[in-house]
Amino acid sequence: MELSFEEKDFLACCGSNRFAKEMALASPFSSMQVALSAARNIWFNKVDVNGWLEAFSAHPQIGETPSSKKGSETSAQWSKGEQSTAFATATGSSLEELSEWNTCYREKFGIVFLICASGRSTDEILAELKRRYTNRPIVEFEIAALEQMKITELRLGKLFSTKENAPSTTDKHPAIVTKKAEEGRVNIVGGHITAGSEVSAGKSYSNPTRTRPPxxxxxxxxxxxxxxxxxxxxxxxxxxxxxxxxxxxxxxxxxxxxxxxxxxxxxxxxxxxxxxxxxxxxxxxxxxxxxxxxxxxxxxxxxxxxxxxxxxxxxxxxxxxxxxxxxxxxxxxx
CATH class of the missing domain: 2.60.40.180 (Transthyretin/hydroxyisourate hydrolase domain)
Structure with a gap:
C-alpha cells in the first residue's frame, strides 16, 4: 500500500520548505525505507545551504520549551517529546549552564546547537555541546546537517506510524486499534528504541527485522x-x-x-x-x-x-x- 502525504506533513519533519516540497513531489511512498532513501537524497543533494539554515532555525534551543513558531503544532509536540528525557533530568543549574553554552555556540557558529536529543539526558547533551564547540565551523555545519537528518528520520517514522495505523471507521474495537497502532509504531521506529527502554516501560514488543547490517x-x-x-x-x-x-x-x-x-x-x-x-x-x-x-x-x-x-x-x-x-x-x- 502506497502512502501519500502533503507538504505540511514533511515540513513538520524538517523545517526546510524545499525539503517538504521535494518530498511531497516524490510521494506516495511504498514503504518507510523508500521514504527514508528519498529524504536522504533530497536533504544532502537537493536542499542548498539556505534550506539547511531554514531547517536549523525551525528548532528550539535545546533546554527551552518548543513553540509552533515554525512548521506546525505537530512539530512542536514532537520536539517536546524528543527533549522529554533532557527535561526530566534537568536541574536549575544544569539548565542555566546549558543556556550559557547555547549562547556561546550560537555566537561562534551562527546557528542553534542541533542534536538528536531523543533519549539523551541534560548532562549528555551538555557534554556533547562542549565537545562540539571545539570544532571548526565547516566541520560543525556538516555535523548539524547530519543531526538534522537523524531527527527527520525519527519524525518520518512517527508520520508513517500515524498514517499506517489510522483507525478504520468500521472498526468496533478502538482498544484493539490503539494496541495495533502502538505495536506498528515500535516496528517502524524500532531503530530509535532500545531494548532497555522497552523493558523499563513494561512492554514486550518484538524486535524489528533488520534491512541492513547492524x-x-x-x-x-x-x-x-x-x-x-x-x-x-x-x-x-x-x-x-x-x-x-x-x-x-x-x-x-x-x-x-x-x-x-x-x-x-x-x-x-x-x-x-x-x-x-x-x-x-x-x-x-x-x-x-x-x-x-x-x-x-x-x-x-x-x-x-x-x-x-x-x-x-x-x-x-x-x-x-x-x-x-x-x-x-x-x-x-x-
Whole structure:
C-alpha cells in the first residue's frame, strides 16, 4: 500500500520548505525505507545551504520549551517529546549552564546547537555541546546537517506510524486499534528504541527485522564538501574473551576481520557484515585507508574503536568518518 502525504506533513519533519516540497513531489511512498532513501537524497543533494539554515532555525534551543513558531503544532509536540528525557533530568543549574553554552555556540557558529536529543539526558547533551564547540565551523555545519537528518528520520517514522495505523471507521474495537497502532509504531521506529527502554516501560514488543547490517559507515570529505569515494574500509572484532584492548597494550593478532568494502560515489561502504537481527556484543574497530585516498594528508589510516554492549545488541550502529587532510571526527549515528 502506497502512502501519500502533503507538504505540511514533511515540513513538520524538517523545517526546510524545499525539503517538504521535494518530498511531497516524490510521494506516495511504498514503504518507510523508500521514504527514508528519498529524504536522504533530497536533504544532502537537493536542499542548498539556505534550506539547511531554514531547517536549523525551525528548532528550539535545546533546554527551552518548543513553540509552533515554525512548521506546525505537530512539530512542536514532537520536539517536546524528543527533549522529554533532557527535561526530566534537568536541574536549575544544569539548565542555566546549558543556556550559557547555547549562547556561546550560537555566537561562534551562527546557528542553534542541533542534536538528536531523543533519549539523551541534560548532562549528555551538555557534554556533547562542549565537545562540539571545539570544532571548526565547516566541520560543525556538516555535523548539524547530519543531526538534522537523524531527527527527520525519527519524525518520518512517527508520520508513517500515524498514517499506517489510522483507525478504520468500521472498526468496533478502538482498544484493539490503539494496541495495533502502538505495536506498528515500535516496528517502524524500532531503530530509535532500545531494548532497555522497552523493558523499563513494561512492554514486550518484538524486535524489528533488520534491512541492513547492524554496523554501517560512510565517509565525507569535509575539505572538498563531498562524499569520499574509493576508500577501503575494514571492520574487525576483538575476539580474546580473557582480555580487552586497552590503551598501550599490544593487540596484534587479537582483532578478527568481519568484512571489508570500498566506499561508493556517495561515500557509503558496502556490506561489512551479515544482516543479522542481533549483533554480537563486544569491541569493534572500523579502519579506513585514508593514506591511499589522500597521500599528502597527515593520517596514513584512521581506526575507530567502539563497544556494543549486551543491552544494545538490537540497536543499529552507524559510525561515519568526517575527514580532512589534517583532522577527522566521528560520532555514533543511527
Amino acid at each position: 554496523i554501517t559507515t560512510h565517509v565525507l570529505d569535509v575539505a572538498r564538501g563531498s562524499p569520499a569515494a574509493g576508500i577501503e574500509v575494514r571492520l574487525e572484532m576483538w575476539k580474546d574473551a580473557l582480555s580487552r584492548p586497552a590503551f598501550g597494550n599490544t593487540d596484534i593478532g587479537h582483532w578478527v576481520v568481519q568484512g571489508s568494502s570500498t566506499t561508493d560515489k556517495d561515500g557509503r561502504s558496502g556490506q561489512l557484515m551479515s544482516i543479522v537481527d542481533a549483533a554480537n556484543p563486544g569491541i569493534y574497530r572500523i579502519s579506513f585507508d585514508t593514506g591511499k585516498y589522500c597521500p599528502s594528508g597527515f593520517f596514513p589510516y584512521v581506526s575507530i574503536v567502539f563497544e556494543i554492549r549486551e543491552s544494545q545488541r538490537w540497536e543499529h550502529f552507524h559510525v561515519p568518518l568526517l575527514l580532512s587532510p589534517f583532522s577527522f571526527t566521528t560520532y555514533r549515528g543511527s
